[in-house]
Amino acid sequence: MEFKDYVRIVLAHWVGVLVLAVAGVAAAGVYNVTQTKVYEATATGYVTAGSSKDASTATIADQLAKSKVTSYVAVATSTKVADRVITALHLTTSPGVLIGNITVGQPADTVLLNISARDSDPAQAQQLANAWVTALAQEVKTLDTGTSTSAGTGSDTSDGDLRIETLSQASQGSLVLPRTKVNLLAGLVLGLLIGMAYALVRHQFDRRLRSTEEVEKQFGIPVIGMIPQSQHMRHDDSRELALAVTGSASSSSASTAEGFRKLRTNLAYMDVDHPPRVIVVTSPKQSDGKSTVAANLAAAIAIGGQPVTLIDGDLRRPTVADSLAMVDGAGLTDVLVGRVKPADVIQDHPEVPGLRVLASGAIPPNPSELLGSERMRSLILELAADAMVIIDAPPLLPVTDAAVLTRSADGAIIVISHAGTLDTELAASLAHISAVHGRTLGIVFNRMRRSATSGFYGGDYYRYEYKPESGRRKLKQRREPGGHKEQTVSKG
Secondary structure: OOHHHHHHHHHHOHHHHHHHHHHHHHHHHHHHHHOOOEEEEEEEEEEEOOOOOOHHHHHHHHHHHHHHHHHHHHHHOOHHHHHHHHHHHOOOOOHHHHHOOEEEEOOOOOOEEEEEEEEOOHHHHHHHHHHHHHHHHHHHHHHHHOOOOOOOOOOOOOOOOOEEEEEEOOOOOEEEEOOHHHHHHHHHHHHHHHHHHHHHHHHHHOOEOOOHHHHHHHHOOOEEEEEEOOHHHEOOOOOEOOOOOOOOOOOOOHHHHHHHHHHHHHHHOOOOOOOOOEEEEEOOOHHHOHHHHHHHHHHHHHHOOOOEEEEEOOOOOOOHHHHOOOOOOOOHHHHHOOOOOHHHHOEEOOOOOOEEEEOOOOOOOOHHHHHOOHHHHHHHHHHHOOOEEEEEOOOOOOOOHHHHHHOOOOEEEEEEEOOOOEHHHHHHHHHHHHHOOOOEEEEEEEEEOHHHOOOOOOOOOOOOOOOOOOOOEEEEEEEOOOOOEEEEEEEO
16 A cells, blocks of 8 residues: 555544554553652762872872773672662662662773762752761772772762762752653654554455445446535435525535536436436435435436436335425326326425426335336436436335336446445445446435535536626636635526
C-alpha cells in the first residue's frame, strides 16, 4: 500500500485512533501521579596536592592529582565511604542501598569529582551529597597517609599530600523522577502507534465499502454516482423526501442535487449507441435508500428534457407514492391483472414536467410471479416506447423480485450505503443478477460523507437560482464563504 492508503485507513478510523492516543496520555498521567518523586542534589569535590613553591612543582602536583582522581571514583562508591556517611547522618540504611542512590562523575582532563545523591526528600538529598564529599575526603586522607582522621578537608597535611576539598556545596535537590513531560510525550506516541495498529487491524477485518477505488478494483463494476448525505431528503417523521433535485439551488442540498445530475450524465454517456431506456434501481438491503435514488434520478432525467415513467416495482413495501405525495390507490398490480389500463392509473408529477409515476397498487400475495410475468414484460416495452422507464425494485438479498425484473430491463443500478454495505452483501447482490443473466449498469454510493469526496463534483462552484422579481431576469453574483462567488439568476 502507498502512504495515502495508510492515511485513508487512519482517517476512516480516526475516532478509535484519537481515543487510544488520549488513553495513552491518560495512562502516562496516572503513571506520573503514582510514582514516588525522586530529587537529586550534586556537590563537587576538588582533588589537590597542596600549595607549590615553584611552577615545576605545581605542574608535577597537577599531573599527580589527575592520575589519582580516576581511582578516587571507585573509592567514592566504596562501602567504607558509605559507612562514614551513615555514621555522620545517623542513618539506618545499609551501605549497599545507600551507594545505589549515589552517582559519581569525573569530567575528562579535570581533577573534579561530581557527587550526585538522590532521595525522596530534597533536603535529605542535599545533606547526603555534602556528607558524601566530606566522607570521601576523609577516606582519601586515610588511604594516602595510612592514618585515620576526622578532618573533612585534610587541611593539616603537608605540601604535596593529595587531598579532596569541597569546591561547591549541594543546593536543595531538584525533581528528576518521574519525568513528567517525557512520560506524557511517550504515552502520546505509544497511544498513536497503538491507534494506527488498531486502524490497520480494523481495516483488515472491516468489510464495509468506503471508496470507489475499492469497489471498482474488487468487483470490476464502475461507480457511476456518489450521493452525499443530506438531512434535507427527509420529512420530520424521518420518512424520506425523494426529490432533492427540485429544491432551491442555494440550499445545502445543492451538492446532493448535483450528485443526481452527475448520475444522469453518466447514464447518458454509458452507451451512446444503445443507451439504456429501462433501468431497475435496487440495493442489497432495504435501508440503502434505493427508492430515494430512483425517484431523484427519474426527476433529474425529466428535468433534463426526456420523458420518464417511474414505476414502483416494490410490491412488498411500496414507498414511491407516499414519498412523492401521489395518490396511492390503483397502480401496477391492477394493470397486471387487467383491471385497468396503464393510462388510467399513471399520474403526472405536479412539480416536474415530463415525470409520470405508476404506483404499486394493492400488495399481492405473489409479487415475484407478477413481476416476472409476460404481462409485466409487455407493459415495460409499452411504456418504454414513449419514455425512459425507471423501476424502483425491492432489495436483492431478502427477495428475488429485483433479479427477476432485470430480465425485462436494459440493466440494473445497485445502490449501496457508504461505510454501511459489506463487500459480501454487494458480492451476493451481483451474483443474484448474474444468475438470471441480468446486466449491472453500475454502482451508486449513497449517503457519502463529505470528507470522503472532494467537493461532490464541485456542487458549490456555481449555483443558479431563479427568483421572481418584477418580471425580469437578473444575474446576481455573491461571494461564498471562503472567497468563492455565487451567481444567481433572478427575475427583476
